[in-house]
Every structure is written in C-alpha cells, then in structure tokens.
Amino acid sequence: MMKAKMMFNRFLKDQSGEGFLDVAMKILIVVVIGAAVLLIMNTAMPALFQDLIDKISGELTGINVLP
Numbered sequence: 001m002m003k004a005k006m007m008f009n010r011f012l013k014d015q016s017g018e019g020f021l022d023v024a025m026k027i028l029i030v031v032v033i034g035a036a037v038l039l040i041m042n043t044a045m046p047a048l049f050q051d052l053i054d055k056i057s058g059e060l061t062g063i064n065v066l067p
C-alpha cells in the first residue's frame with residue numbers, strides 16, 4: 001500500500017508532459033490524414049466499400065435494435 005501511495009505522489013509531483021494543445025493538434029493531424037487516405041481509397045476502389053457495406057447489411061438483416 002505504501003509503495004502505491006509513493007508512486008501516486010510521485011505521479012502528482014511530476015509536471016512534465018504534453019500540453020492539451022499538442023495532443024489536440026496530433027489528433028487533428030491524424031484525423032485529416034485518415035480522411036484523406038479514406039477518400040483516396042474510396043476513389044481508387046469504390047466497389048471495395050460497397051461490398052463491405054452489402055456484406056455487413058446482409059449479416060444484420062432481421063436484427064431489431066429498437067424495441
């Protein structure tokens with residue numbers, strides 16, 4: 001128990017780390033790059049996503065989510 005308490009106190013005293021803005025910018029960059037890759041893949045292989053949508057829709061037929 002004492003070891004956990006010491007580790008927790010050390011964690012609280014440690015002020016190093018990334019700021020909120022840094023993390024937000026990284027997330028934004030990843031989302032933009034992911035959207036660009038998805039757009040390029042959808043343009044290059046439009047049948048790929050349609051096949052996936054059809055396959056998933058076929059598996060989920062007859063399932064009522066709402067009562």
